[in-house]
């Protein structure tokens with residue numbers, strides 16, 4: 470089941486964040502996102518366990534996916550795709566005309582997922598990450614499709 474975040478989900482979300490990224494976002498940042506943009510902060514709950522989340526914000530006409538991650542034990546079974554599709558839909562329902570995100574250039578799984586959903590690379594952001602790695606900025610137009 471995909472639903473919006475609740476306060477009590479944050480511990481599980483932070484665990485997934487730590488298991489998914491070498492340099493995770495601080496829990497306080499995730500809490501702030503959940504507090505400020507709960508409608509576009511989604512979780513996947515399986516038998517009461519949180520197994521994935523995606524956090525996004527809407528700024529004007531632009532939705533920005535800040536983070537998406539699925540618990541390592543639950544990857545590759547379609548959860549990330551469902552989550553992102555729902556997140557895009559919610560951003561669109563709130564008025565987004567396009568959705569943007571950044572992804573590390575060597576993050577093949579994520580890149581494939583985004584490309585599959587129609588995101589296009591529009592820019593390379595040099596030294597975007599803490600370790601000096603580059604990112605692609607990707608954009609999806611949601612004006613009429615999706």
Ligand SMILES: CC(C)(COP(=O)(O)OP(=O)(O)OC[C@H]1O[C@@H](n2cnc3c(N)ncnc32)[C@H](O)[C@@H]1OP(=O)(O)O)[C@@H](O)C(=O)NCCC(=O)NCCS
Pocket residue numbers: 489490536537538539540543544545546547548549550551571572573576577578579581582583585
């Ligand atoms: C990226 C991530 C969220 C994908 O979630 P997921 O639930 O595993 O993805 P899905 O099972 O929904 O797969 C969706 C698509 O992603 C791609 N994909 C997923 N796993 C892949 C893999 N191991 N290799 C190549 N492509 C893969 C495929 O295109 C797949 O579509 P398909 O199954 O129809 O071919 C997940 O791998 C993750 O949490 N990674 C760590 C955190 C991260 O890097 N987040 C993105 C930051 S920008």
